Structure formats: structure tokens, C-alpha cells
Amino acid sequence: MSTPQDHVSPDRVVIFDTTLRDGEQCPGASMTLEEKLEVADLLDTMGVDVIEAGFPIASNGDFESVAEIARRAKNAVIAGLARAIPVDIARAGEAVKAARRPRIHTFVSTSPIHLEHQMRKTQDQVIDIIAGTVAQARNLVDDVEWSAMDATRTPIDYLQRCVETAVKAGATTINLPDTVGYATPSEYEAMFRQVRAYILDRVPNGEQIVFSAHCHDDLGLAVANSLAALAGGARQIECTINGLGERAGNAALEEVVMAIRTRGDVLPFATGIEATLLTRASKLVSAVTSFPVQYNKAIVGRNAFAHESGIHQDGMLKNNTTYEIMTPDSVGVSKTSLVMGKHSGRAAFRDKLKALGYELGENALNDAFSRFKELADRKKVVYDEDIEALVDHEIAVAHDRMKLVSLTVIAGSHGPQRATMKMEVDGVVITEESAGNGPVDATFNCIQAIVPHEAKLALYQVHAVTEGTDAQAEVSVRLEDGDKAVTGRGSDPDTLVASAQAYIIALNKLATKRGSLNAQAQPAAE
Numbered sequence: 001m002s003t004p005q006d007h008v009s010p011d012r013v014v015i016f017d018t019t020l021r022d023g024e025q026c027p028g029a030s031m032t033l034e035e036k037l038e039v040a041d042l043l044d045t046m047g048v049d050v051i052e053a054g055f056p057i058a059s060n061g062d063f064e065s066v067a068e069i070a071r072r073a074k075n076a077v078i079a080g081l082a083r084a085i086p087v088d089i090a091r092a093g094e095a096v097k098a099a100r101r102p103r104i105h106t107f108v109s110t111s112p113i114h115l116e117h118q119m120r121k122t123q124d125q126v127i128d129i130i131a132g133t134v135a136q137a138r139n140l141v142d143d144v145e146w147s148a149m150d151a152t153r154t155p156i157d158y159l160q161r162c163v164e165t166a167v168k169a170g171a172t173t174i175n176l177p178d179t180v181g182y183a184t185p186s187e188y189e190a191m192f193r194q195v196r197a198y199i200l201d202r203v204p205n206g207e208q209i210v211f212s213a214h215c216h217d218d219l220g221l222a223v224a225n226s227l228a229a230l231a232g233g234a235r236q237i238e239c240t241i242n243g244l245g246e247r248a249g250n251a252a253l254e255e256v257v258m259a260i261r262t263r264g265d266v267l268p269f270a271t272g273i274e275a276t277l278l279t280r281a282s283k284l285v286s287a288v289t290s291f292p293v294q295y296n297k298a299i300v301g302r303n304a305f306a307h308e309s310g311i312h313q314d315g316m317l318k319n320n321t322t323y324e325i326m327t328p329d330s331v332g333v334s335k336t337s338l339v340m341g342k343h344s345g346r347a348a349f350r351d352k353l354k355a356l357g358y359e360l361g362e363n364a365l366n367d368a369f370s371r372f373k374e375l376a377d378r379k380k381v382v383y384d385e386d387i388e389a390l391v392d393h394e395i396a397v398a399h400d401r402m403k404l405v406s407l408t409v410i411a412g413s414h415g416p417q418r419a420t421m422k423m424e425v426d427g428v429v430i431t432e433e434s435a436g437n438g439p440v441d442a443t444f445n446c447i448q449a450i451v452p453h454e455a456k457l458a459l460y461q462v463h464a465v466t467e468g469t470d471a472q473a474e475v476s477v478r479l480e481d482g483d484k485a486v487t488g489r490g491s492d493p494d495t496l497v498a499s500a501q502a503y504i505i506a507l508n509k510l511a512t513k514r515g516s517l518n519a520q521a522q523p524a525a526e
């Protein structure tokens with residue numbers, strides 16, 4: 001029977017995914033059988049070497065899901081977790097037995113804190129437990145992993161004795177977890193170096209034992225510690241998709257894999273992971289657990305390949321290596337996104353307009369850019385539709401004779417509503433104040449007062465261009481005057497400003513059609 005270590009070369013790192021076991025221990029992250037099967041299938045497809053499918057003694061449901069994953073797995077080793085208790089080990093053995101490559105993963109505490117307070121056992125008693133339970137597991141399967149729970153708070157000489165006992169009882173993989181996320185990288189590396197040297201000294205064929213890192217992120221060091229363990233001789237890393245796991249989580253699989261892949265110069269290792277599936281795996285795990293991925297999460301966060309600031313966008317447009325150390329497609333993201341916002345510059349704005357199909361001259365571009373900056377100051381996210389609305393408006397008003405200068409509206413439950421408007425008509429600024437039956441009526445009455453006209457309002461429609469309460473409103477107005485009908489569209493985060501703009505644009509079109517601001521649309525005398 002083959003085990004992962006059969007194909008381990010000095011530079012090959014076994015990726016052991018524990019999303020379905022340690023990941024599921026994260027409060028609120030439990031998954032149904034169907035969800036676990038979907039995750040396991042993807043992990044198997046993406047080249048995870050070992051899938052820890054669950055803790056079979058924990059419940060019948062856990063047992064069933066480990067057994068079903070074991071039956072379905074095509075390539076991966078399927079591991080079931082067991083305490084150092086005979087009934088746990090028997091149950092784990094039963095759950096994984098249908099796997100092409102079954103593994104029992106058994107663990108016991110080794111630190112003085114755990115021995116005294118949790119296990120209530122002496123060091124010698126735990127040594128006996130290790131010898132008995134590892135041997136039991138090895139009688140059930142050829143591939144046995146033994147873990148020293150809380151290894152990083154265990155005196156090194158006792159840890160070495162425990163590991164020697166486990167190896168001599170038949171363990172093929174030795175895991176030294178940083179169970180409480182306490183270690184620093186240099187300490188963790190040194191621990192592996194010392195324990196491994198001890199085993200190589202005392203156990204024939206000790207170099208065939210695979211040492212494994214299992215790190216928690218309580219101090220945000222899980223990935224750094226896992227990579228440091230490689231320098232100390234570890235060749236298996238236990239990790240989870242999105243770093244899901246007990247408390248602050250485990251080392252994130254996607255970060256481990258991409259660190260190794262991106263920094264081969266200082267991490268001369270390889271994994272068998274198909275990295276282009278990382279984003280899909282992240283989305284799947286996030287969906288089935290309902291745990292959102294933080295926006296700025298490395299590799300799979302939605303901002304991992306997004307740039308908003310002008311200097312970075314300018315660099316990215318010149319050459320993407322200026323601000324990206326890996327390509328988005330290498331992790332399954334279709335493309336870099338240059339997000340338009342208040343920090344964006346002209347280079348990105350010009351590029352965005354081009355992508356949206358606009359070719360503006362330098363002056364028009366500068367005008368549109370300063371309107372865009374004003375909008376970005378008021379709005380959290382500027383969507384493509386916002387920019388289109390803004391540029392359409394810019395083009396529409398470029399040659400207009402009537403322009404909105406300012407608008408103030410007093411609205412509320414006690415009418416009548418009042419609007420004060422300043423409009424520029426043929427270069428002259430005119431101010432009017434009007435009341436109305438509602439704020440829109442008051443606004444339109446101002447326009448009527450400034451530019452008296454006969455045209456009738458045939459349609460008034462408002463819709464939000466984008467989502468959120470700060471969305472731009474887009475207003476359409478249709479004016480009919482005899483045989484002439486025109487429409488105007490205005491957009492602004494303020495619905496009343498958008499309404500006034502739409503109306504004035506329509507009025508401008510009417511004036512253009514008539515060739516002058518004639519009797520139908522005459523500015524009022526000041």
C-alpha cells in the first residue's frame with residue numbers, strides 16, 4: 001500500500017488539509033454531509049495529498065461523512081482523527097477503511113499544562129499510552145500519524161522521548177502542533193531540527209519519517225511558523241482553506257501554497273496543488289460555512305488583486321509586475337481590477353473610459369476627471385455605471401446654454417416645499433425661489449420661473465444607478481412641446497439635483513431643436 005511519503009522527494013511538501021476537521025471546529029462553521037462531500041471532492045481534485053475528513057468518534061454524522069469521503073476519494077489519503085483511546089482509534093479505523101489510502105491520525109497531549117490539568121496523567125503514563133495506541137492504530141492501517149498536542153509548550157527532552165516512542169510503535173508521520181499558536185518561527189524551526197536530529201540518531205530508517213507542522217494563528221504567525229518548520233526538516237504542512245479553524249484559525253492552505261510557489265528562491269520546495277483552483281475552493285468553503293472571507297485576505301480576498309490608488313494603477317497599466325508578485329490567473333482570479341475611487345489618477349481614469357468605449361479629448365477628459373473626483377469624494381464605490389452616467393452628462397452639457405449652478409431645497413412633512421435655484425442662462429446667472437407640491441415640483445417650478453416655457457412634463461422617472469444608500473440617482477425627464485418631444489437624463493447622488501439636471505438638459509435639447517430660446521423657453525428678466 002502506498003503512503004504519501006512514498007513519493008516524497010526532499011523538496012516535496014505534503015499538503016494535509018484539515019478544513020473538514022479542525023476547520024469545522026471553528027464555532028459556527030459546521031457543514032452538512034453534502035457540503036463536506038463537495039469540499040472533499042474539490043480538495044481531492046486540486047491535489048491535496050491528505051484530507052483529514054473528520055473526527056469519527058465525535059458523532060455518527062462525523063463517522064458517516066469520513067466513511068463516505070473515504071469511499072469517494074480518488075487520489076488523496078483520507079485521515080480520521082482519534083484521541084489516544086482505544087475506542088476512538090477503532091472507530092477511526094472503521095471510518096477510513098474503505099479509502100484507497102486510509103490514515104489514522106491519533107494524538108495526545110504532551111505539555112506539562114495539559115498533562116496536569118487536562119489529561120491528569122504523569123509523563124510516564126502518557127508514554128505508555130502512546131506506545132499502546134499507536135501500535136493499535138498501526139495494526140489497523142499502514143499509515144499512522146501521531147501528534148503531540150501542545151508540542152510547542154513541551155520540554156524538548158520529553159517531546160523527543162514521546163516522538164521516539166510513537167515512531168517505534170509504528171507511526172509514519174510525526175506532527176508537532178503549535179496547538180495554541182504560541183510559537184515564533186525561529187523557535188518552531190529549532191524544535192523540528194532538534195526532534196528530527198534525535199530520531200535520525202536513534203531510529204533506523206528515521207529519515208523515512210515525515211515530520212509535520214500544524215499551526216494556529218493566535219498571534220498571526222501560523223503561515224510563517226509552518227514555513228519555518230520546513231527549514232527545520234518538516235515535509236508536511238497541515239492547513240485549511242481560508243485559514244478556517246479553532247479560535248483564530250489554522251495556517252491558510254492558499255497562503256502556504258502560494259508562498260512556496262512564489263518564493264522558490266528562498267523556499268526550495270514544491271506542492272502538488274493545482275493553484276488555479278484556490279479561489280474556487282475559498283469561495284466554496286466560505287459559502288458552505290457562511291464565513292465571509294475578509295476583503296484584504298492574502299491570495300483569495302476580493303482586494304488581493306485590486307488596486308485603487310492612482311500611483312499603483314499607473315504602475316499596473318505600465319507593467320503588472322510593478323505591484324503584483326503573482327498573476328491573478330495563477331490562483332484562479334480572471335483579472336486584476338483597477339477599482340475607481342477617490343485615490344485613482346488620470347491614467348486609470350483614461351484607461352477606464354477607453355474600456356467603456358469613450359474617446360475623450362484632453363479637455364473633456366480633464367473636466368470629466370474633476371467631476372469624477374468630486375463624486376468619488378462623496379461616494380464609497382464608484383461603479384462603471386457611475387462613470388458612464390457622469391461622462392454622458394458631461395458630453396450632454398458641454399455646449400448647453402442653460403446650466404444648473406446650485407440648488408437648495410427645503411423638504412419635509414410640513415409643506416409647501418421650497419426650492420432656491422441658481423441657473424446660468426447664456427452666461428447670465430439668474431436666481432429664483434419657488435414653492436411646490438413636493439420638492440420635485442418646487443424644483444421644476446424654479447426652472448419654469450427662470451426660463452418660462454410651454455413644454456409639458458410627459459414623463460418623470462427615477463432609478464438608482466448603483467446599489468447602496470449613497471447610490472447615484474438617474475433621472476429621466478420627457479418634455480413635449482407641440483410636435484416636439486425631447487428627453488433629458490441627469491445623474492447625481494442627490495435625486496433633486498439629478499432631476500433638475502435632467503429637466504434642464506431636456507430644455508436645452510428643445511431650445512436646440514427650435515434653434516433659439518424663443519417664446520417657448522425664454523429666460524425671465526432679472
Ligand SMILES: CC(=O)SCCNC(=O)CCNC(=O)[C@H](O)C(C)(C)COP(=O)(O)OP(=O)(O)OC[C@H]1O[C@@H](n2cnc3c(N)ncnc32)[C@H](O)[C@@H]1OP(=O)(O)O
Nearest residue numbers: 025055057058059083084085107108109118119149179246
Ligand atoms: C487540538 C484539537 O483540536 S483536539 C480535537 C478537538 N476536537 C473536538 O473535541 C471535537 C470533537 N469532540 C467531541 O465530540 C467530544 O469532545 C468527544 C466525543 C471527543 C469526547 O466527548 P466526552 O467523552 O463527552 O468528553 P469531553 O469532551 O467532555 O472531554 C474530553 C475528554 O477527553 C480527554 N482527552 C482529550 N484529549 C485526549 C487525547 N488526545 N487522548 C485521550 N484523552 C483525551 C480529556 O481529558 C477528557 O477526558 P475526561 O472526561 O476523562 O476528563
Ligand SMILES: CC(C)C(=O)C(=O)O
Nearest residue numbers: 107147149150177179
Ligand atoms: C489534533 C491536533 C493535531 C490539533 O488540531 C492541534 O494540536 O491543534
Ligand SMILES: [Mg+2]
Nearest residue numbers: 022179214246
Ligand atoms: Mg489544531
